[in-house]
Amino acid sequence: MNVRDRQLGAAALKRLRLSRGWSLAGAARAIAQAAEQLGRPLEVDTASVQRCVARWESPRSAILPGDRYQLLLAYVYARTPGGQYILGPGSDFAELLDALAYLGAGSDQLRELRVLCVRTVTDDGTGLLALLGPTTQRLMADALADPSRTDEALVDGLRAVVADVNQQVGTVPFVRLQLLLAPVVESCRRLLSGPVPDGLLHELRSIAAQTYTLAGRLAFETRDDGASRALYAAATGVAGRLDDPWRRAVVHMSHSLVTLYSTPGIDAARLLVDEAVRDARAGGSVIVRARAHALQAEVAARAGAAKHARAALSLAWYDMDGDQEGDPSVSSFSPAHLRGFEGLCELYVGDPAVAHETFAQSARALTAPRERVQHAIVATDQALARLKLNEPHAAADLLHQCIDDAVTTGGRVASIRLRRARRELRPWRAESFVADLDDHLIESVGR
Known part of the structure; x- marks a missing residue:
């Protein structure tokens, strides 16, 4: 950060204030009011806050607002003067984040502010269009009335919302993410049923495939399996009309995972995984191919097919180690994720000691906010490996942390794995450490 950056940040904060028609004192009053509404009233008078605002906007000596004031500013600018929440591109909130970045706020700070505002x-169900910027909202209204008016700006706006919701997985409850994604799901359905310009149709189908797939996963997480199946069917259909089969492979992979936990047995999931592998092999994404082979290895291991599992896992590592430069997929699948699948293969058809160490390596690497759900799953599997090593006390210690992670993320798969791990502790049900674990489960998840 340099002097020029600070000047840009200060100018942006001043521009935001003036766009609301506020004097320095008016901005100070708005910040104080926000503190009251959040139940965290300021302990200083308005004149003191006004001096802070002036320092933030100083062209010669601008400073970054403190953490508390950053939160209050975010709360103030997340709402339009009319009281509507808007966080998307072109909004005052987005401009605030840019200003704070110029003044020295780190990416983690800005991400946390965004999560808190989402x-x-x-909270009160009023943020249905919050991630759509004001321009995107206007364009969407026009296009829904006449799909032929769909343009690149609208397509870009829809893509940004899907990416934004996807980034919030693991930090915002799934039911709230459904709320944020709902307008994009409905918009894609309506636009694709109309005369969208040919030059934008492919990109809109790509966005629709991503949207329906994510929505299907969110419906699964909120235990609406019927809606989940319908959304995956829609995703499969639209992805099948795209030019590269890897896009449909992505749909099949997500669908197979939720099927594995919402349908008895593994046959239905195995069919979807096999379809994913066929599409991935015919497609142009090495990363998607690696993930498809990893899923194939997991399903084979669960079925006790050790040779098949190890062969698929070897293919997954071969793909993962391949040249990924320019890969068309935006998947976050990484060696850390793949080690989790490797641990599963060892857990079901290999050495539990190797499984435990592999899970530990994977868990240590899965630290990003978006990876919290996967981290909770891997840590629970690590506890199962401890049980196979006849170390129930150590397994229970791990499961305590897994309970906290599962509650924080709200992940359905992690909760299912937790219940399975608890059943494996039945031989020690009379022990106090198991009673402590049950108390923690009841307090945290009600079962």
Whole structure:
């Protein structure tokens, strides 16, 4: 950060204030009012806050607002003067984040502010269009009335919302993410049923495939399996009309995972995984191919087919180690994720000691906010490996942390794995450490 950056940040904060028609004192009053509404009233008078605002906007000596004031500014600018929440591109909130970045706020700070605001706008169900910027909202209204008016700006706006919701997985409750994604799901359905310009149709189908797939996963997480199946069917259909089969492979992979936990047995999931592998092999994404082979290895291991599992896992590592430069997929699948699948293969058809160490390596690497759900799953599997090593106390210790992670993320798969791990502790049900674990489960998840 340099002097020029600070000047840009200060100018942006001043521009935001003036766009609301506020004097320095008016901005100070708005910040104080926000503190009251959040139940965290300021302990200083308005004149003191006004001096802070002036320092933030100083062209010669601008400073970054403190953490508390960053939160209050975010709360103020997340709402339009009319009281509507808007966090998307072109919004005052987005401009605020840019200003704070110029003044020295780190990416983690800005991400946390965004998460807090997303939670706030979905608390009372009023944030349905919060991630759509004001321009995108206007373009969407025009296009829904006449799909032939769909343009690149609208397509870009829809793509940004899907990416934004996807980034919030693991930090915002799934039911709230459903709320944020709902307008994009409906918009894609309506636009694709109309005369969208030919030059934009492919990109809109790509966005629709991503949207329906994510929506199917969110419906599964909120235990609406019927809606989940319908959304995956829609995703499969639209992805099949795209030019590269890897896009349909992505749909099949997501669908197979939710099927594995919502349908008895593994046959239905195995059919979807096999379809994913066929599409991935015919497609142009090495990363998607690696993930498809990893899923194939997991399903084979669960079925006790050790040779098949190890062969698929070897193919997954071969793909993972291949040249990924320019890969068309935006998947976050990484060696850390693949080690989790490797641990599963060892857990079911190999050495539990190797499984435990592999799970530990994977868990240590899965630290990003978006990876919290996967981290909870891997840690629970690590506890199962401990049980196979006849170390129930150590397994229970791990499961305590897994309970906290599962509650924080709200992940359905992690909760299912937790219940399975608890059943494996039945031989020690009379022990106090198991009673402590049950108390933790009841307090945290009610079962």
